[in-house]
Structures are given as structure tokens and as C-alpha cells.
Amino acid sequence: MVAIVDPRRALLALLNAPTAEQFIEAYGPLREPIASKKAGTSNLHSAFLGKPHTPQETVTSLASLFSGAVSLSQDAKDRLLLNTLLAIIFNDPVTVNGTVQPTALDVDIVLGTVEPRPRDLLDGMALELLRSRKMIARCGQCSKFFYRQFSKDKYCSTVCTSEARLRYQAEWVQKKRESKKKGRKAH
Numbered sequence: 728m729v730a731i732v733d734p735r736r737a738l739l740a741l742l743n744a745p746t747a748e749q750f751i752e753a754y755g756p757l758r759e760p761i762a763s764k765k766a767g768t769s770n771l772h773s774a775f776l777g778k779p780h781t782p783q784e785t786v787t788s789l790a791s792l793f794s795g796a797v798s799l800s801q802d803a804k805d806r807l808l809l810n811t812l813l814a815i816i817f818n819d820p821v822t823v824n825g826t827v828q829p830t831a832l833d834v835d836i837v838l839g840t841v842e843p844r845p846r847d848l849l850d851g852m853a854l855e856l857l858r859s860r861k862m863i864a865r866c867g868q869c870s871k872f873f874y875r876q877f878s879k880d881k882y883c884s885t886v887c888t889s890e891a892r893l894r895y896q897a898e899w900v901q902k903k904r905e906s907k908k909k910g911r912k913a914h
């Protein structure tokens with residue numbers, strides 16, 4: 728069944744999942760499949776993800792849009808797309824314990840506050856993306872997404888760090904050899 732819900736880990740799992748099936752197996756589908764919702768209760772899919780709306784397609788589309796947020800370009804269109812997607816996620820009605828919750832925003836007129844309140848894993852992951860986007864990077868060795876501890880971090884693990892070091896050393900030796908060969912030819 729579904730693993731313990733940890734939006735931080737789930738976000739990385741979504742970005743790194745080789746297939747949508749593998750993500751769904753570990754975390755379940757993101758939001759209930761659209762077919763089981765009454766028509767008109769969800770605008771998430773119709774607005775962004777096209778048809779048909781299988782759970783796999785939802786996961787695949789979100790993985791691609793969310794990974795786009797990690798390497799966000801200066802392109803105003805890309806930003807608008809992501810802003811709109813996140814707004815739609817937070818305002819897509821979700822049923823929690825039989826009650827429809829229309830929004831992930833907790834608004835209090837007395838306190839004068841607006842706080843995000845995740846209703847499901849997708850809300851949690853979208854919030855995590857907003858908060859941690861700049862700390863997520865792609866490993867320079869294995870290409871996996873990971874959370875950087877320091878802004879200079881380039882590799883996801885000590886294994887990848889030492890593999891990268893060995894690769895650099897090998898490349899350095901190779902270059903040395905080639906420049907020696909060239910040097911000899913020149914004479």
C-alpha cells in the first residue's frame with residue numbers, strides 16, 4: 728500500500744521516478760482518478776493535463792511540470808504556466824473524510840492571515856516545491872534530483888562525489904597523455 732506520507736521525499740520520488748507506475752506503487756495516485764469525481768468538481772486535468780486522464784498520465788505530466796520548476800527559465804510564459812498550475816492544484820476541490828474541501832488556503836479574517844493547509848499529498852508536494860525549489864538540484868554524476876545541503880553541492884551522495892572525482896582524475900590523465908602525444912608530433 729501507500730508509504731508513509733512525506734511530501735519532501737515524495738517530491739523527489741516524483742522527480743526521479745523512472746516510470747509513473749513506480750511512483751504510484753509507492754505513493755498511490757495523485758488525487759483520486761478523475762473518473763471517480765463528479766463532472767465539474769475538478770479543473771486540474773481539464774485545465775492542464777488534457778485527456779484522457781489516467782493516474783499514470785497525471786503523474787507523468789506533474790513530474791515533467793515540477794521538474795521544469797527546478798530549472799526555471801527566465802521565460803515569462805513558463806513562470807505563468809507553473810504559477811497557474813500551482814494555483815489550480817491548491818484550488819482543486821479535494822474530498823477529505825467525506826467532506827469536500829474546496830481550497831488548500833486557510834483564510835482567517837479575524838487574524839488577517841492566509842496559510843496554506845495541505846489536504847492531500849499533491850498539495851504537500853506542491854508546497855514543498857514552492858519552498859524548496861532552489862535547494863533541489865540534479866546530481867552531476869548520476870543525474871538524479873536531490874536536496875542540496877549547501878548551495879555549492881553538486882552531487883547527491885558521497886558515492887557520486889568519489890565517482891566524479893575518479894572520473895575527473897581519469898579525464899585529466901587522458902588529457903595529459905593526449906597533450907604529450909601532440910607535443911611529440913610537433914617536434
Ligand SMILES: [Zn+2]
Binds near residue numbers: 867869871882883884
Ligand atoms: Zn548522484
